[in-house]
Amino acid sequence: MGLAALITNKILVYLLGVGFVSNVVSLFGAIFVGIIVYAILVVILKVEEVKIITDLIRKRLKR
Numbered sequence: 882m883g884l885a886a887l888i889t890n891k892i893l894v895y896l897l898g899v900g901f902v903s904n905v906v907s908l909f910g911a912i913f914v915g916i917i918v919y920a921i922l923v924v925i926l927k928v929e930e931v932k933i934i935t936d937l938i939r940k941r942l943k944r
Contacts, residue, residue, distance in 0.1 A: 882922065886915035 890911035897903035923931050 882915050882918045885918045886911040889914040 890907050893907035893910045894903070897906060
């Protein structure tokens with residue numbers, strides 16, 4: 882996850898250049914990629930807490 886965020890940040894800094902706005906965009910882009918990678922890994926590894934949370938959400942949406 883960290884590696885994906887680092888690579889994304891480096892690529893975005895290279896593409897957008899140096900500046901406050903480009904640094905902010907690069908930072909949030911890297912954070913977003915990190916979150917996506919983390920979510921994918923949680924689903925692949927079948928973390929039990931995620932199943933509990935999804936079951937609770939499904940149960941509440943059925944009502």
